[in-house]
Amino acid sequence: MKKKKNLVAKLRLGIQVFFLVLIASISLNHSLSAYGISIPFVGSASLHAVCPFGGVVSLYQLATVGSLVKKVHEASLVLMGIAFFLVILVGPAFCGWVCPLGTVEELIGKIGRRMFKKKYNTFIPASMDKYLRYLRYGVLVWVVYVTATTMQLVFADYDPYYALFNFWTGEVPLTAMVILALTLIGSLFIERPFCKYGCPYGALLGLFNKVRIFTIRRNASTCIDCKACDRACPMNIQVSTAGAVRDHQCITCLKCTSEAACPVSETVELMAGTFTVKTLEGVSREKEGAK
Numbered sequence: 001m002k003k004k005k006n007l008v009a010k011l012r013l014g015i016q017v018f019f020l021v022l023i024a025s026i027s028l029n030h031s032l033s034a035y036g037i038s039i040p041f042v043g044s045a046s047l048h049a050v051c052p053f054g055g056v057v058s059l060y061q062l063a064t065v066g067s068l069v070k071k072v073h074e075a076s077l078v079l080m081g082i083a084f085f086l087v088i089l090v091g092p093a094f095c096g097w098v099c100p101l102g103t104v105e106e107l108i109g110k111i112g113r114r115m116f117k118k119k120y121n122t123f124i125p126a127s128m129d130k131y132l133r134y135l136r137y138g139v140l141v142w143v144v145y146v147t148a149t150t151m152q153l154v155f156a157d158y159d160p161y162y163a164l165f166n167f168w169t170g171e172v173p174l175t176a177m178v179i180l181a182l183t184l185i186g187s188l189f190i191e192r193p194f195c196k197y198g199c200p201y202g203a204l205l206g207l208f209n210k211v212r213i214f215t216i217r218r219n220a221s222t223c224i225d226c227k228a229c230d231r232a233c234p235m236n237i238q239v240s241t242a243g244a245v246r247d248h249q250c251i252t253c254l255k256c257t258s259e260a261a262c263p264v265s266e267t268v269e270l271m272a273g274t275f276t277v278k279t280l281e282g283v284s285r286e287k288e289g290a291k
């Protein structure tokens with residue numbers, strides 16, 4: 001059963017597009033400044049200022065060596081602080097609602113879904129996929145170790161996020177361009193391939209799914225086992241067999257919930273204990289019922 005786009009989905013798309021435009025503007029402004037042109041409101045911002053992962057590695061280096069990593073702006077520490085407050089509360093919402101690379105992967109995925117219909121996002125055999133999902137933890141350990149020992153943001157040489165917003169500058173290393181190309185092409189077949197297999201920041205945030213306060217919960221007593229939630233999940237999580245979703249890959253996109261994919265109301269919800277987060281649609285439905 002296909003539901004019409006709910007208010008939460010529209011709000012999420014709006015936030016995603018806002019950050020995509022913001023980061024693209026900051027990056028473009030950086031290039032235009034060489035010609036004395038400045039985009040209003042983003043004039044003094046740096047692309048590194050909006051990289052929370054720079055904040056993570058820099059914080060590690062600050063604790064071990066006593067200085068920030070070169071090129072990392074103090075603002076990225078602030079952004080990292082906000083991302084960590086959010087992740088403890090609701091999990092990796094940064095990945096599902098803010099990250100512009102994730103947004104671009106998701107937008108290309110919409111084309112892939114049209115091309116391959118139900119086969120989309122099922123091309124990697126589950127037996128192989130479950131091991132590939134841990135690759136990003138290897139990347140995380142490598143990035144933190146090499147960055148802390150060299151005091152350089154080495155991941156920039158491999159980072160598709162950096163490549164996406166700088167490919168026209170001639171400053172992006174070939175390795176990063178190749179990884180960006182693989183990510184964009186891969187998104188036609190697999191939903192969010194870089195998020196699933198390669199992103200060190202997503203790996204770090206994903207660990208908080210084990211302890212986050214608000215989790216996605218399924219009410220087994222009202223579930224009709226239609227598996228619509230499983231089909232909707234971009235990260236291929238089996239919501240239909242979970243009580244609470246504690247999978248390290250959840251990005252809090254809320255696509256599986258009763259406001260989106262699940263056809264039974266109050267069956268898949270964002271909850272902390274017995275407290276349920278009332279989404280905009282849920283609140284407006286309640287108001288209509290009370291009239």
Ligand code: SF4
Nearest residue numbers: 233250251253254256
């Ligand atoms: S489990 Fe639900 S909230 Fe988490 S990634 Fe899947 S669809 Fe999104």
Ligand code: SF4
Nearest residue numbers: 223224226227229262
């Ligand atoms: S939780 Fe909802 S969408 Fe998932 S299997 Fe049960 S009824 Fe279907």
